[in-house]
Amino acid sequence: MTTPAIQLRDLRKRFAVRGGRPVQAVDGLDLTVQPGEIVAFLGPNGAGKTTTIDMMLGLAVPDSGDVSLFGGAPAEAIATGRVSAVLQSGGLLKDLTVEETVRLVGALFATTRPVEEVLARAGIAEIAGRLVGKCSGGQQQRLRFALALLPNPDLIVLDEPTTGMDVEGRREFWNAMREDSSRGRTVLFATHYLDEADAYADRIVLVRQGRVVADGSAAEIKNLASGRVISATLPGADQGRLLAIDGVDEVELRGERLVVHAKDSDAVARYLLTHTDARDLEIASKGLEDAFLALTTETAPHASASDYVTQGV
Amino acid sequence: MTTTTVAPPARRIPVAGGFSLGFLLLELRRMLRNKRTLIFTLVMPPAFFAIFGVQSDYTTQSYGSGNVTAYVMISMAVYGAMLATTSGGAMVSIERALGWSRQLRLTPLRPSAYVATKIAVAMALGLVSVSVVFLVGGVLGAHMPAAAWLGCFLLAWLGSVVFAAFGLFMGYLLPSENVMQILGPGLAILAFAGGLFVPPSGWFETVSRFFPTYGVAALARSPLGEIGVGTAAVAVVNLLVWAAIFVVGATVLFRRDTARV
Numbered sequence A: 001m002t003t004p005a006i007q008l009r010d011l012r013k014r015f016a017v018r019g020g021r022p023v024q025a026v027d028g029l030d031l032t033v034q035p036g037e038i039v040a041f042l043g044p045n046g047a048g049k050t051t052t053i054d055m056m057l058g059l060a061v062p063d064s065g066d067v068s069l070f071g072g073a074p075a076e077a078i079a080t081g082r083v084s085a086v087l088q089s090g091g092l093l094k095d096l097t098v099e100e101t102v103r104l105v106g107a108l109f110a111t112t113r114p115v116e117e118v119l120a121r122a123g124i125a126e127i128a129g130r131l132v133g134k135c136s137g138g139q140q141q142r143l144r145f146a147l148a149l150l151p152n153p154d155l156i157v158l159d160e161p162t163t164g165m166d167v168e169g170r171r172e173f174w175n176a177m178r179e180d181s182s183r184g185r186t187v188l189f190a191t192h193y194l195d196e197a198d199a200y201a202d203r204i205v206l207v208r209q210g211r212v213v214a215d216g217s218a219a220e221i222k223n224l225a226s227g228r229v230i231s232a233t234l235p236g237a238d239q240g241r242l243l244a245i246d247g248v249d250e251v252e253l254r255g256e257r258l259v260v261h262a263k264d265s266d267a268v269a270r271y272l273l274t275h276t277d278a279r280d281l282e283i284a285s286k287g288l289e290d291a292f293l294a295l296t297t298e299t300a301p302h303a304s305a306s307d308y309v310t311q312g313v
Numbered sequence B: 001m002t003t004t005t006v007a008p009p010a011r012r013i014p015v016a017g018g019f020s021l022g023f024l025l026l027e028l029r030r031m032l033r034n035k036r037t038l039i040f041t042l043v044m045p046p047a048f049f050a051i052f053g054v055q056s057d058y059t060t061q062s063y064g065s066g067n068v069t070a071y072v073m074i075s076m077a078v079y080g081a082m083l084a085t086t087s088g089g090a091m092v093s094i095e096r097a098l099g100w101s102r103q104l105r106l107t108p109l110r111p112s113a114y115v116a117t118k119i120a121v122a123m124a125l126g127l128v129s130v131s132v133v134f135l136v137g138g139v140l141g142a143h144m145p146a147a148a149w150l151g152c153f154l155l156a157w158l159g160s161v162v163f164a165a166f167g168l169f170m171g172y173l174l175p176s177e178n179v180m181q182i183l184g185p186g187l188a189i190l191a192f193a194g195g196l197f198v199p200p201s202g203w204f205e206t207v208s209r210f211f212p213t214y215g216v217a218a219l220a221r222s223p224l225g226e227i228g229v230g231t232a233a234v235a236v237v238n239l240l241v242w243a244a245i246f247v248v249g250a251t252v253l254f255r256r257d258t259a260r261v
Helices: A049-056 A074-079 A098-106 A115-121 A137-149 A167-181 A194-200 A218-225 A239-243 A265-275 A288-296 A302-308 B021-033 B035-052 B068-098 B100-104 B111-139 B146-159 B161-173 B179-193 B203-208 B212-224 B229-259
Strands: A006-015 A023-033 A038-042 A064-069 A083-086 A155-159 A186-191 A203-208 A211-217 A228-233 A248-254 A257-262 A279-285
Touching (some): A006 A049, A023 A049, A023 A211, A049 A064, A049 A155, A064 A074, A074 A083, A083 A137, A098 A115, A098 B021, A115 A137, A115 A167, A137 A155, A137 A167, A186 A194, A203 A218, A211 A218, A228 A265, A239 A265, A257 A265, B021 B035, B021 B111, B035 B179, B068 B111, B068 B179, B111 B146, B111 B161, B146 B161, B161 B179, B161 B212, B161 B229, B179 B212, B212 B229
Parallel strands (some): A038 A186, A083 A155, A155 A186
Antiparallel strands (some): A006 A023, A006 A064, A203 A211, A228 A257, A248 A257
């Protein structure tokens, strides 16, 4: 048994809202990340991603629950340089150059990688002498990434690292990230971009209203998204019989119209055409977008969402 | 790495909570890059001295063991040191507003080491400011015995640590990128009220004793002479009381800031 890189147990955090009901930002969140995993923490805005990351890094105190990074407290993991982070809110000093910023932060650690190496790996070696105030948003974000690389951490946590970047900036950021992560580092990044989670992570954790609603490999989440909807006109359909077919998630009857949500549309279609009097059969595919929305919006029924959960990767 | 095992090198926590010479030097360089700070702390005080300190017969008029020019020089040195150390301390406000302090939370730097570095940078700038005023004073005709030069210099500089605490206090009180635009005029009023620009007399002298600038200035001038035991005692009490207020204020706000993680 190896010690998990991240272990969050029943994490909860509530915020008081002036003149309103308190908001339960994180509501019993559990997450275990093993060393070497690259995990996307995917959810819409307000799902509790940033609050969870703040608690993970010891920047916020949970109301209840436990956080451990490599079996220890977050503050210790940060002080030894074992864990570093790129945050949305972390500011930079405009009156230092890119290189000076890296040197300054490097001076605070007991041991670091060489400044030149870190600048090169973050892809900002050529702008080392530029004042931070004159850098674009994407360049500043790569500087934050360089700062995170300094202590040669075993785990990097990134909170919406490409927010506010243009397409080119996003692409360059992820290229730098991808080149670096071949070294076996554990990475957890929060994002609300589906394509980033899809392209970069090998495990996707979907969060909604402060809880994990789905957790699986990128392939598993894609499977979940590749489900189809089969509809046909069939008065008095045998719902029990349909639910017994492998891969059927849900059966609805809307008047005479039967609607079946299933992963294997062929099996359902074959059954309907050979064993029943079904007419006007239609098959439509559900996109990744649909699955994401179904799992992360308020109206999604909790019970069906839990069907998708594939725990423990 | 010279380790012979395949195990990764043990990770260490830096000594002294991340306080380091490299950090200090980069902070100093940053401060010296700020033109506004340089003008306010290194250009204005000697300029004021050149305007007010050498006019009419100040160079020939004696004060204590020196001349009136020396008296004005010390006042302006205290003014410069106070601007320098206040702006040094108030840098925490700018860094909080920018979110830099949050970035530093992701490093081993302890908040106490951060504050110690800010005070060291503030005192370094204060040292430069006092030196510039004394240098200009020496060139433009300030006279006093060698022991007084040294004593006044050290007291003007070291006394300004009170204003480093004041700057930190204000820095934690006012989270603003433009904190010095608020503090600049405030410091000018404090300097005037404490008798740095015009030597206080009559009722004004009584009132001025209650201002934090009075204590530092009176002590800084004491090696020059013409200061009674009573005045010296008032100055010491003034300095200690204001130092206590600023240090306690800064400490309370600093604790609140680091607790609100």
